[in-house]
Amino acid sequence: MDNNDTAIEPTPQQGSAFKRWLIGVxxxxxxxxxxxxxxxxxxxFPPYEVKEVMKQCYEVGVRSLTIVSVTAFIIGVIFTKQSRPSLSEFGATxxxxxxxxxAIMRALAPLITAIIVAGKVGSSIGAELGSMRVTEQIDAMEVSGTKPFKYLVCTRILATTITVPILATYAGFIALIGGxxxxxxxxxxTYxxxxxxxxEPLGFIDFTSSLAKSIVFGFTIGVVGCYQGYFSTKGTEGVGKAANMAVVTAMFIVFIEEVIIVQIFGWWR
Known part of the structure; x- marks a missing residue:
């Protein structure tokens, strides 16, 4: 039997579905x-919502300290504990x-902090803005002459961009204490x-790459969370979807950015 007779060709419906998906992307x-x-x-450009930025920095940073501290300390302990057997085989403990x-300063601290913030803060931003959108609060702000985008979006993106590097640095030192x-x-x-x-092994490039990753991760989490919430639709169902998509999308992009930034700074080493 000819192989061409048994080949499965895509149906017109499958082709059109893929085309619609690609266009949607x-x-x-x-x-x-x-x-x-x-x-x-x-x-x-003015007006500058300094008070709101500070408020959002508090929401992102201070309210995330507990979970970041506990997670970073546990990671430091576990990573050290799991690495010891491999080094002891070569007498290199x-x-x-x-x-x-x-491991912690180059990769784990910024990445783990970004994942925690994406899960805690990203979902909160998506749900908060999504709720404001479906209850028409954002529309009311636009009608009243205020600038909801600057007040709601710019402040939150700035807050995550500023706060995530600080949290990542803090998480790195807490993880080292755990180690x-x-x-x-x-x-x-001794201490x-x-x-x-x-x-001793850390250089300027290591701290620079860690800082750069933290800034990019923070900006990404803020943009994704605000975008999903700001354009939320379909009532309460849309709010839940916005919160979920804010977490999933932010984490996915963060992992991609991690690979890209590591490769870029790897060329400089």
Whole structure:
């Protein structure tokens, strides 16, 4: 039997469905691009909502300290504990502080912080703005002559962009403390000796890459959360969908950005 006779060809319905999906993807990319362009157009011009930015920084940063602290400390302890057996096979447990510092400061601290903020803050932003959209509060602000985009969107994106790097730096040091607790318990290393070994392998590029990733991650979480909430539809169902999509999309993009930024800074090492 001829192979051509048994080949399964896509039906017209399948082809049209894929075409609609592809067109929808490009339309969404265009809308997001215009959303980001609008942010940069409005954020640098008055009025400046400084009080609202500070309020959102408090919501993003201070209210996330507990979960970031606990998670970072546990990660430091677990990573150190899991790395010890591999190093002990080669008699290189003295390199454990260096390994922990490189892994945490280069990758784990910014990435874990971004995931936590995306789950906690990103969903909150999406649900809050989505609720305001479906209850027509944003429409009322536009009719009254105020600028809801600057007040609601620009302030939240600025807050996440500013706060995530601070949280990531804080999470890195908390994770190192967790690593020190495990090392001191098993190796008897003093705090001073541990910290000297921790910062020895780190250079300017390491701190720069960590800071750059944190800023990009924070900006991404703010943009995705605000975009999903600001254009939410379909009542309460749309609010839940906006919150869910804010988390899923932000995490997906953060992982892609992690790969890209690591590759870029890898060329400089």
């Amino acid at each position: 490009f339309i969404d990319l265009y809308k997001v691009s215009m959303f980001v362009v609008r942010f940069f157009k409005e954020v640098f 003295s390199w454990l502080p260096r390994l922990v510092s490189i 020190y607790v495990n090392v001191a318990q098993n190796e008897g290393t 001073t000796a541990f910290m000297e070994q921790v910062f």
